[in-house]
Amino acid sequence: xxxxxEIQYFIDVLxxxxxxxxxxxxxxxxxxxxxxxxxxxxxxLGTPIINRxxxxxxxxxxGLLYYxxxxxVSYDKQQLNKKIAKYTHPNKEIIKIGILESxxxxxxxxxxxxxxxxxxQVEIQLFENFPRENEKxxxxxxxxxxxxxxxxxIDSSLDIVSNGGxxxxxxxxxxxxxxxxxxxxxxxxxxxxxxxxQEPFVLSVPGSxxxxxxxxxxxxxxxxxxxxxxxxxxxxxxxxxIHGMGLTISTASIIKRIGETPINLFPISHDLINVVFFxxxxxxxxxxxxxxxxxxxxxxxxxxxxxx
Numbered sequence: 001x002x003x004x005x006e007i008q009y010f011i012d013v014l015x016x017x018x019x020x021x022x023x024x025x026x027x028x029x030x031x032x033x034x035x036x037x038x039x040x041x042x043x044x045l046g047t048p049i050i051n052r053x054x055x056x057x058x059x060x061x062x063g064l065l066y067y068x069x070x071x072x073v074s075y076d077k078q079q080l081n082k083k084i085a086k087y088t089h090p091n092k093e094i095i096k097i098g099i100l101e102s103x104x105x106x107x108x109x110x111x112x113x114x115x116x117x118x119x120x121q122v123e124i125q126l127f128e129n130f131p132r133e134n135e136k137x138x139x140x141x142x143x144x145x146x147x148x149x150x151x152x153x154i155d156s157s158l159d160i161v162s163n164g165g166x167x168x169x170x171x172x173x174x175x176x177x178x179x180x181x182x183x184x185x186x187x188x189x190x191x192x193x194x195x196x197x198q199e200p201f202v203l204s205v206p207g208s209x210x211x212x213x214x215x216x217x218x219x220x221x222x223x224x225x226x227x228x229x230x231x232x233x234x235x236x237x238x239x240x241x242i243h244g245m246g247l248t249i250s251t252a253s254i255i256k257r258i259g260e261t262p263i264n265l266f267p268i269s270h271d272l273i274n275v276v277f278f279x280x281x282x283x284x285x286x287x288x289x290x291x292x293x294x295x296x297x298x299x300x301x302x303x304x305x306x307x308x
Contacts, residue, residue: 004077015057096145101233102233102234103147104128110301111297118297127143130209138281159282163301167268170193170247170268172186183264185264190266191266194221202246203227203237205231208234214273216272279299
């Protein structure tokens with residue numbers, strides 16, 4: 001067996017099941033085959049990769065290195081397949097999209113299914129990075145377009161098409177003294193925003209699009225946020241706030257996807273913080289037909305995230 005992903009999966013199941021017999025049953029293979037596979041790998045490496053002497057099973061130090069090697073081989077293989085796709089599938093047109101992961105959870109399901117249905121010859125490759133990295137990749141030609149928010153901050157040499165947007169809210173859990181039972185979206189006049197901003201917060205890390213916007217809100221009130229935890233994922237930050245770890249500032253599309261109750265949402269004025277979605281592409285004389293179709297699909301969709 002030379003497939004690194006499959007070997008990884010076999011090892012995962014073996015460690016989880018803590019038994020060659022149980023693991024083989026779950027993998028729909030024979031126990032002798034699984035045992036011989038691990039023995040062949042260990043013989044080739046010259047050292048054990050599984051600690052069998054005591055339960056639960058675990059990877060040896062050499063096993064950890066081998067597992068990391070499999071991950072790297074798998075990743076390199078995927079990257080190679082992406083790079084040579086235009087040669088292996090000459091009839092397919094590849095569109096490389098840069099997007100922030102948390103934004104993609106809302107926007108991509110709204111855009112891609114209909115687009116791919118109408119453009120079956122297109123293959124999409126996603127590059128999920130922070131905004132500045134996406135912009136840099138677009139300017140250098142490593143991706144074909146960049147879907148993001150707040151187009152005002154984008155390089156003026158790019159073509160920008162804006163559409164839709166969403167509202168920001170402070171998420172207040174029942175653990176907060178500001179929580180009001182029996183309510184969901186609070187009236188903006190029910191609480192003092194400056195007072196709320198002085199509470200402990202769980203926020204996305206600096207460099208994320210949302211954190212850049214959030215920092216602007218604190219600066220308007222000449223406040224330094226009391227950050228108790230930062231996460232690369234606004235989804236994680238929002239979930240932690242919902243479960244009482246602190247307040248956070250999140251968007252309608254993120255809050256809707258978590259769906260936990262009860263919470264209060266305190267709306268923040270568009271004058272303080274505002275999200276507009278956009279798709280950016282290089283300003284070239286001729287864009288491919290598929291990329292033009294994708295931009296048109298983005299433009300024509302109703303991308304206004306609303307929470308009620």
